[in-house]
Amino acid sequence: MINFSLPIRFGIAASGSLIAYFLILSLFNLHTNVFYSLFNTVITGFAIYEAIKYERIQNREGFSYGQGFKIGLITGFVATLIFTVFFAFYATEINTDFLKELSAAWFGEYNNFEAIVFFTVAIMGFSTTLVLTLSFMQLFKSSNDVKKKSS
Numbered sequence: 001m002i003n004f005s006l007p008i009r010f011g012i013a014a015s016g017s018l019i020a021y022f023l024i025l026s027l028f029n030l031h032t033n034v035f036y037s038l039f040n041t042v043i044t045g046f047a048i049y050e051a052i053k054y055e056r057i058q059n060r061e062g063f064s065y066g067q068g069f070k071i072g073l074i075t076g077f078v079a080t081l082i083f084t085v086f087f088a089f090y091a092t093e094i095n096t097d098f099l100k101e102l103s104a105a106w107f108g109e110y111n112n113f114e115a116i117v118f119f120t121v122a123i124m125g126f127s128t129t130l131v132l133t134l135s136f137m138q139l140f141k142s143s144n145d146v147k148k149k150s151s
Contacts, residue, residue: 011078076129
């Protein structure tokens with residue numbers, strides 16, 4: 001049975017880091033440059049990696065590929081959901097011109113993509129979570145998992 005407190009804690013920590021990074025970028029007016037969001041992958045990836053590693057250390061004998069995969073997905077999904085809610089709050093309540101600035105920076109005068117931005121932020125986070133979890137589980141899977149399947 002999976003204990004959900006570990007991935008939720010790591011997901012909350014990751015979302016806090018993502019929010020802090022976004023706010024730091026906004027102080028320097030760099031938050032409209034989407035290339036800086038590539039560092040979000042590093043932040044999310046670190047949280048997923050550490051959550052899986054911590055679970056593997058805690059549950060050495062009982063650790064399985066499926067369990068690690070669930071830990072990684074839950075960690076990333078929690079971080080993505082919290083950050084997406086913050087992003088929507090920021091764009092609609094704190095800096096109401098943010099979406100217009102972002103749209104103008106990338107599409108000029110022909111901009112009407114504001115409604116899809118929140119969906120895009122969530123999809124990017126979920127896809128990053130899936131890819132990173134699959135990648136990290138290659139590092140954490142035991143050789144016994146491979147031997148069991150080949151027998």
